[in-house]
Amino acid sequence: MIDKLGRDITYLRISLTDKCNLRCRYCMPEEGVCRRAHHEMMNEDEVVTAVEVAASLGIHKIRLTGGEPLVKKNIVSICRRVAAVEGIREVCLTTNGLLLPKKAKELREAGVKRLNLSLDTLNPEKYAYITRIGRMEDFKAGLEAALEAGFEKVKINAVLIGGFNDDEIEGLANLTMQYPVDMRFIELMPIRSHDEFGESAYVPCSRVLEKLPQVLPVPPDGGVAKLYRLPGAKGNIGLISPINAHFCGECNRIRLTADGKLKPCLHGAEEFSIKGLDYDGMKAVFEQAIWNKPAWHGDLDAVNRSKAGRNMNEIGG
Numbered sequence: 001m002i003d004k005l006g007r008d009i010t011y012l013r014i015s016l017t018d019k020c021n022l023r024c025r026y027c028m029p030e031e032g033v034c035r036r037a038h039h040e041m042m043n044e045d046e047v048v049t050a051v052e053v054a055a056s057l058g059i060h061k062i063r064l065t066g067g068e069p070l071v072k073k074n075i076v077s078i079c080r081r082v083a084a085v086e087g088i089r090e091v092c093l094t095t096n097g098l099l100l101p102k103k104a105k106e107l108r109e110a111g112v113k114r115l116n117l118s119l120d121t122l123n124p125e126k127y128a129y130i131t132r133i134g135r136m137e138d139f140k141a142g143l144e145a146a147l148e149a150g151f152e153k154v155k156i157n158a159v160l161i162g163g164f165n166d167d168e169i170e171g172l173a174n175l176t177m178q179y180p181v182d183m184r185f186i187e188l189m190p191i192r193s194h195d196e197f198g199e200s201a202y203v204p205c206s207r208v209l210e211k212l213p214q215v216l217p218v219p220p221d222g223g224v225a226k227l228y229r230l231p232g233a234k235g236n237i238g239l240i241s242p243i244n245a246h247f248c249g250e251c252n253r254i255r256l257t258a259d260g261k262l263k264p265c266l267h268g269a270e271e272f273s274i275k276g277l278d279y280d281g282m283k284a285v286f287e288q289a290i291w292n293k294p295a296w297h298g299d300l301d302a303v304n305r306s307k308a309g310r311n312m313n314e315i316g317g
Protein backbone atom coordinates (compact mmCIF):
# COMPACT_ATOMS: atom_id res chain seq x y z
CA MET A 1 0.00 0.00 0.00
CA ILE A 2 1.18 3.52 -0.79
CA ASP A 3 1.24 6.02 2.09
CA LYS A 4 0.10 9.63 1.74
CA LEU A 5 3.64 10.69 0.76
CA GLY A 6 3.88 8.11 -2.02
CA ARG A 7 6.09 5.57 -0.25
CA ASP A 8 5.28 1.94 -1.04
CA ILE A 9 5.12 0.02 2.26
CA THR A 10 6.27 -3.55 1.60
CA TYR A 11 8.07 -4.53 4.81
CA LEU A 12 6.64 -5.38 8.25
CA ARG A 13 8.85 -5.89 11.30
CA ILE A 14 7.14 -7.84 14.06
CA SER A 15 8.41 -7.84 17.63
CA LEU A 16 7.25 -11.17 19.04
CA THR A 17 8.21 -10.53 22.66
CA ASP A 18 9.71 -7.82 24.87
CA LYS A 19 11.62 -10.46 26.83
CA CYS A 20 15.27 -11.22 26.26
CA ASN A 21 17.99 -13.52 27.54
CA LEU A 22 20.45 -10.57 27.40
CA ARG A 23 20.27 -7.02 28.77
CA CYS A 24 22.21 -4.88 26.29
CA ARG A 25 22.91 -1.51 27.86
CA TYR A 26 21.66 0.56 24.92
CA CYS A 27 18.49 -1.48 24.56
CA MET A 28 16.81 -2.44 27.80
CA PRO A 29 16.99 -1.95 31.57
CA GLU A 30 19.04 -4.25 33.78
CA GLU A 31 15.98 -5.51 35.65
CA GLY A 32 14.38 -6.80 32.44
CA VAL A 33 10.76 -6.22 31.48
CA CYS A 34 7.64 -5.73 33.61
CA ARG A 35 5.48 -8.83 33.61
CA ARG A 36 2.53 -8.38 31.31
CA ALA A 37 -0.67 -10.42 31.35
CA HIS A 38 -0.80 -13.06 28.63
CA HIS A 39 -4.03 -11.67 27.20
CA GLU A 40 -2.39 -8.25 26.59
CA MET A 41 0.13 -9.69 24.16
CA MET A 42 -0.42 -10.82 20.56
CA ASN A 43 -0.95 -14.58 20.37
CA GLU A 44 0.25 -16.78 17.52
CA ASP A 45 -3.07 -16.73 15.64
CA GLU A 46 -3.24 -12.92 15.86
CA VAL A 47 0.31 -12.58 14.53
CA VAL A 48 -0.56 -14.81 11.58
CA THR A 49 -3.76 -12.84 10.91
CA ALA A 50 -1.77 -9.59 11.01
CA VAL A 51 0.62 -11.04 8.42
CA GLU A 52 -2.31 -12.11 6.21
CA VAL A 53 -3.70 -8.58 6.41
CA ALA A 54 -0.27 -7.10 5.69
CA ALA A 55 0.16 -9.39 2.66
CA SER A 56 -3.26 -8.33 1.33
CA LEU A 57 -1.98 -4.71 1.42
CA GLY A 58 1.17 -5.50 -0.57
CA ILE A 59 3.64 -6.27 2.21
CA HIS A 60 5.90 -9.11 1.10
CA LYS A 61 8.80 -9.04 3.54
CA ILE A 62 8.49 -9.94 7.22
CA ARG A 63 11.17 -9.65 9.88
CA LEU A 64 10.60 -11.37 13.22
CA THR A 65 12.43 -9.68 16.07
CA GLY A 66 12.00 -8.76 19.73
CA GLY A 67 13.26 -8.68 22.56
CA GLU A 68 14.72 -12.01 21.68
CA PRO A 69 12.42 -13.91 19.31
CA LEU A 70 14.08 -17.26 20.03
CA VAL A 71 12.97 -17.23 23.68
CA LYS A 72 9.44 -17.85 22.41
CA LYS A 73 8.53 -21.51 22.74
CA ASN A 74 6.38 -21.42 19.59
CA ILE A 75 8.92 -19.56 17.43
CA VAL A 76 9.30 -22.37 14.88
CA SER A 77 5.55 -22.69 14.43
CA ILE A 78 5.18 -18.90 14.03
CA CYS A 79 7.91 -18.87 11.37
CA ARG A 80 6.35 -21.78 9.51
CA ARG A 81 2.88 -20.22 9.46
CA VAL A 82 4.12 -16.74 8.54
CA ALA A 83 6.26 -18.14 5.71
CA ALA A 84 3.20 -19.98 4.35
CA VAL A 85 1.04 -16.84 4.04
CA GLU A 86 0.23 -16.15 0.40
CA GLY A 87 2.13 -13.12 -0.86
CA ILE A 88 4.96 -13.34 1.70
CA ARG A 89 8.19 -13.75 -0.24
CA GLU A 90 10.68 -13.48 2.56
CA VAL A 91 10.75 -14.23 6.30
CA CYS A 92 13.84 -12.94 8.09
CA LEU A 93 14.76 -13.06 11.74
CA THR A 94 16.92 -10.86 13.98
CA THR A 95 18.46 -12.58 17.00
CA ASN A 96 21.28 -12.29 19.48
CA GLY A 97 22.14 -15.81 18.32
CA LEU A 98 22.52 -17.49 21.70
CA LEU A 99 19.76 -20.06 21.15
CA LEU A 100 20.68 -20.86 17.54
CA PRO A 101 22.56 -24.08 18.36
CA LYS A 102 19.16 -25.53 19.36
CA LYS A 103 16.98 -23.77 16.80
CA ALA A 104 18.87 -22.84 13.60
CA LYS A 105 18.04 -25.97 11.58
CA GLU A 106 14.37 -25.97 12.51
CA LEU A 107 14.07 -22.27 11.67
CA ARG A 108 15.62 -22.81 8.25
CA GLU A 109 13.28 -25.76 7.59
CA ALA A 110 10.33 -23.61 8.72
CA GLY A 111 11.06 -21.16 5.90
CA VAL A 112 13.27 -18.46 7.46
CA LYS A 113 15.49 -17.27 4.61
CA ARG A 114 17.77 -14.71 6.21
CA LEU A 115 19.22 -14.22 9.64
CA ASN A 116 20.66 -11.12 11.31
CA LEU A 117 22.80 -11.66 14.40
CA SER A 118 23.88 -8.94 16.82
CA LEU A 119 27.48 -8.61 17.96
CA ASP A 120 29.07 -5.36 19.12
CA THR A 121 32.55 -6.54 20.09
CA LEU A 122 35.04 -9.37 19.61
CA ASN A 123 36.35 -9.06 23.15
CA PRO A 124 34.69 -11.53 25.60
CA GLU A 125 34.96 -9.11 28.53
CA LYS A 126 33.44 -6.25 26.56
CA TYR A 127 30.71 -8.61 25.32
CA ALA A 128 29.87 -9.51 28.93
CA TYR A 129 29.86 -5.78 29.78
CA ILE A 130 27.65 -4.52 26.95
CA THR A 131 25.15 -7.39 27.19
CA ARG A 132 25.39 -7.37 31.01
CA ILE A 133 25.05 -11.18 31.13
CA GLY A 134 26.20 -12.65 27.79
CA ARG A 135 29.05 -15.08 27.08
CA MET A 136 30.99 -14.70 23.85
CA GLU A 137 31.39 -18.47 23.44
CA ASP A 138 27.58 -18.81 23.28
CA PHE A 139 27.45 -16.21 20.50
CA LYS A 140 30.18 -18.05 18.56
CA ALA A 141 28.30 -21.36 18.84
CA GLY A 142 25.21 -19.55 17.55
CA LEU A 143 27.05 -18.08 14.58
CA GLU A 144 28.46 -21.48 13.65
CA ALA A 145 24.99 -23.06 13.90
CA ALA A 146 23.61 -20.30 11.64
CA LEU A 147 26.30 -20.87 9.03
CA GLU A 148 25.77 -24.65 9.07
CA ALA A 149 21.99 -24.41 8.73
CA GLY A 150 22.23 -22.99 5.18
CA PHE A 151 20.38 -19.66 5.39
CA GLU A 152 20.42 -17.65 2.17
CA LYS A 153 22.14 -14.82 3.99
CA VAL A 154 23.64 -14.29 7.44
CA LYS A 155 24.41 -10.74 8.55
CA ILE A 156 26.05 -9.52 11.74
CA ASN A 157 24.94 -6.15 13.16
CA ALA A 158 27.08 -4.03 15.46
CA VAL A 159 25.86 -0.85 17.10
CA LEU A 160 28.69 1.65 16.71
CA ILE A 161 29.39 3.21 20.11
CA GLY A 162 32.12 5.83 20.52
CA GLY A 163 34.50 4.92 23.34
CA PHE A 164 33.29 1.33 23.35
CA ASN A 165 33.83 -0.34 20.00
CA ASP A 166 35.07 2.32 17.56
CA ASP A 167 38.52 0.83 18.14
CA GLU A 168 37.25 -2.55 16.85
CA ILE A 169 35.98 -1.48 13.43
CA GLU A 170 38.81 -3.26 11.57
CA GLY A 171 38.45 -6.42 13.68
CA LEU A 172 34.68 -6.60 13.20
CA ALA A 173 34.99 -5.85 9.47
CA ASN A 174 37.53 -8.66 9.17
CA LEU A 175 34.79 -11.15 10.04
CA THR A 176 33.82 -10.77 6.37
CA MET A 177 37.24 -12.19 5.42
CA GLN A 178 36.78 -15.17 7.72
CA TYR A 179 33.09 -16.02 7.24
CA PRO A 180 30.50 -15.69 4.41
CA VAL A 181 28.64 -12.97 6.32
CA ASP A 182 27.85 -9.29 5.85
CA MET A 183 29.06 -7.06 8.69
CA ARG A 184 26.84 -4.02 9.28
CA PHE A 185 27.54 -1.05 11.49
CA ILE A 186 24.50 0.80 12.86
CA GLU A 187 24.57 4.23 14.44
CA LEU A 188 23.52 4.28 18.09
CA MET A 189 20.00 5.67 18.42
CA PRO A 190 19.07 7.90 21.39
CA ILE A 191 16.24 5.83 22.74
CA ARG A 192 15.31 5.41 26.38
CA SER A 193 17.59 2.83 28.03
CA HIS A 194 20.92 3.93 26.71
CA ASP A 195 21.10 6.98 29.00
CA GLU A 196 24.51 5.97 30.32
CA PHE A 197 26.07 6.74 26.93
CA GLY A 198 27.10 10.37 26.56
CA GLU A 199 27.39 12.59 23.50
CA SER A 200 30.72 11.06 22.42
CA ALA A 201 29.02 7.68 21.96
CA TYR A 202 27.26 9.02 18.84
CA VAL A 203 29.77 8.07 16.21
CA PRO A 204 28.72 8.55 12.58
CA CYS A 205 29.09 5.59 10.25
CA SER A 206 31.54 7.65 8.21
CA ARG A 207 34.07 6.69 10.93
CA VAL A 208 34.04 3.15 9.48
CA LEU A 209 35.21 4.46 6.11
CA GLU A 210 37.99 6.47 7.79
CA LYS A 211 39.23 3.28 9.44
CA LEU A 212 38.85 1.15 6.29
CA PRO A 213 40.15 3.27 3.37
CA GLN A 214 40.71 0.11 1.30
CA VAL A 215 36.99 -0.80 0.99
CA LEU A 216 35.34 -0.66 -2.43
CA PRO A 217 31.74 0.48 -2.95
CA VAL A 218 29.18 -2.20 -3.83
CA PRO A 219 25.84 -1.48 -5.62
CA PRO A 220 22.86 -1.21 -3.22
CA ASP A 221 20.79 -4.37 -2.64
CA GLY A 222 17.48 -2.60 -1.97
CA GLY A 223 18.08 -2.35 1.79
CA VAL A 224 18.91 0.70 3.91
CA ALA A 225 22.63 -0.06 4.25
CA LYS A 226 25.30 1.60 2.10
CA LEU A 227 27.46 -1.30 0.97
CA TYR A 228 31.23 -1.75 0.66
CA ARG A 229 33.60 -4.69 0.48
CA LEU A 230 37.11 -5.44 1.64
CA PRO A 231 39.21 -6.79 -1.24
CA GLY A 232 39.02 -10.60 -1.17
CA ALA A 233 36.18 -10.68 1.40
CA LYS A 234 33.38 -13.27 1.50
CA GLY A 235 30.72 -10.70 2.45
CA ASN A 236 29.88 -7.01 2.39
CA ILE A 237 30.28 -4.25 4.93
CA GLY A 238 27.07 -2.26 5.46
CA LEU A 239 26.65 1.18 6.98
CA ILE A 240 23.25 2.04 8.44
CA SER A 241 22.96 5.70 9.41
CA PRO A 242 19.54 6.47 10.88
CA ILE A 243 21.01 9.55 12.60
CA ASN A 244 23.47 11.13 10.19
CA ALA A 245 21.90 10.17 6.85
CA HIS A 246 18.35 9.18 7.65
CA PHE A 247 16.45 7.20 5.03
CA CYS A 248 12.91 8.31 5.99
CA GLY A 249 12.16 9.49 2.43
CA GLU A 250 12.58 5.92 1.15
CA CYS A 251 11.30 4.14 4.26
CA ASN A 252 9.19 1.14 3.21
CA ARG A 253 8.48 -0.36 6.64
CA ILE A 254 6.07 -0.37 9.51
CA ARG A 255 6.41 -2.14 12.85
CA LEU A 256 4.17 -4.24 15.07
CA THR A 257 4.94 -4.52 18.79
CA ALA A 258 4.42 -7.62 20.89
CA ASP A 259 1.41 -5.98 22.57
CA GLY A 260 -0.24 -5.37 19.22
CA LYS A 261 0.57 -1.74 18.42
CA LEU A 262 1.38 -0.74 14.85
CA LYS A 263 4.11 1.87 14.80
CA PRO A 264 4.34 3.71 11.46
CA CYS A 265 7.69 5.20 12.59
CA LEU A 266 10.28 3.65 14.91
CA HIS A 267 10.94 6.96 16.64
CA GLY A 268 7.40 8.35 16.64
CA ALA A 269 4.96 8.31 19.55
CA GLU A 270 2.02 7.36 17.35
CA GLU A 271 0.67 3.82 17.75
CA PHE A 272 -2.40 2.04 16.35
CA SER A 273 -3.73 -0.97 18.25
CA ILE A 274 -4.76 -4.17 16.46
CA LYS A 275 -4.82 -6.42 19.55
CA GLY A 276 -8.07 -8.38 19.79
CA LEU A 277 -9.33 -7.36 16.33
CA ASP A 278 -10.47 -9.75 13.61
CA TYR A 279 -9.14 -9.68 10.01
CA ASP A 280 -11.37 -6.83 8.84
CA GLY A 281 -10.76 -4.78 11.99
CA MET A 282 -7.00 -5.23 11.65
CA LYS A 283 -7.13 -4.31 7.98
CA ALA A 284 -8.83 -0.97 8.68
CA VAL A 285 -6.20 -0.12 11.32
CA PHE A 286 -3.30 -1.18 9.06
CA GLU A 287 -4.63 1.12 6.34
CA GLN A 288 -4.90 4.02 8.79
CA ALA A 289 -1.38 3.42 10.20
CA ILE A 290 0.25 3.16 6.77
CA TRP A 291 -1.57 6.18 5.37
CA ASN A 292 -0.48 8.27 8.36
CA LYS A 293 3.19 7.32 8.30
CA PRO A 294 5.10 10.50 9.21
CA ALA A 295 7.51 12.15 6.78
CA TRP A 296 10.53 11.62 9.02
CA HIS A 297 11.56 10.93 12.61
CA GLY A 298 12.75 14.47 13.37
CA ASP A 299 16.19 15.39 14.67
CA LEU A 300 17.86 12.67 16.72
CA ASP A 301 20.98 13.15 18.80
CA ALA A 302 22.12 13.12 22.41
CA VAL A 303 19.81 16.09 23.10
CA ASN A 304 16.91 15.38 20.73
CA ARG A 305 15.80 11.97 21.90
CA SER A 306 13.57 9.47 20.20
CA LYS A 307 9.87 10.02 20.81
CA ALA A 308 9.19 6.29 20.62
CA GLY A 309 8.21 6.14 24.30
CA ARG A 310 9.53 2.59 24.52
CA ASN A 311 12.84 0.83 24.90
CA MET A 312 14.24 -0.81 21.78
CA ASN A 313 13.46 -4.32 23.10
CA GLU A 314 9.78 -3.27 23.03
CA ILE A 315 9.94 -2.23 19.36
CA GLY A 316 12.35 -4.63 17.73
CA GLY A 317 14.98 -2.30 16.26
Ligand code: SAM
Binds near residue numbers: 020096116118157158
Ligand atom coordinates in the same frame (compact mmCIF):
# COMPACT_ATOMS: atom_id res chain seq x y z
N1 SAM B 1 17.43 -9.55 20.38
C1 SAM B 1 17.64 -9.46 18.99
C2 SAM B 1 19.01 -8.90 18.67
O1 SAM B 1 19.65 -8.36 19.55
O2 SAM B 1 19.41 -9.01 17.52
C3 SAM B 1 16.56 -8.69 18.25
C4 SAM B 1 16.03 -7.44 18.90
S1 SAM B 1 17.19 -6.08 19.01
C5 SAM B 1 16.17 -4.84 19.70
C6 SAM B 1 17.35 -5.61 17.30
C7 SAM B 1 18.53 -4.75 16.98
O3 SAM B 1 18.35 -3.47 17.58
C8 SAM B 1 19.87 -5.28 17.49
O4 SAM B 1 20.77 -5.41 16.41
C9 SAM B 1 20.33 -4.22 18.45
O5 SAM B 1 21.72 -4.08 18.47
C10 SAM B 1 19.63 -2.97 17.90
N2 SAM B 1 19.51 -1.91 18.90
C11 SAM B 1 19.00 -1.97 20.14
N3 SAM B 1 19.05 -0.76 20.76
C12 SAM B 1 19.63 0.09 19.87
C13 SAM B 1 19.99 1.48 19.90
N4 SAM B 1 19.76 2.24 20.98
N5 SAM B 1 20.55 2.02 18.80
C14 SAM B 1 20.79 1.27 17.69
N6 SAM B 1 20.47 -0.04 17.59
C15 SAM B 1 19.92 -0.63 18.68
Ligand code: SF4
Binds near residue numbers: 027028066067068313
Ligand atom coordinates in the same frame (compact mmCIF):
# COMPACT_ATOMS: atom_id res chain seq x y z
FE1 SF4 C 1 18.12 -8.34 23.91
FE2 SF4 C 1 18.60 -7.73 21.38
FE3 SF4 C 1 18.05 -5.81 23.14
FE4 SF4 C 1 20.35 -7.08 23.34
S1 SF4 C 1 19.69 -5.79 21.61
S2 SF4 C 1 18.92 -6.65 25.04
S3 SF4 C 1 19.83 -9.08 22.68
S4 SF4 C 1 16.67 -7.38 22.50
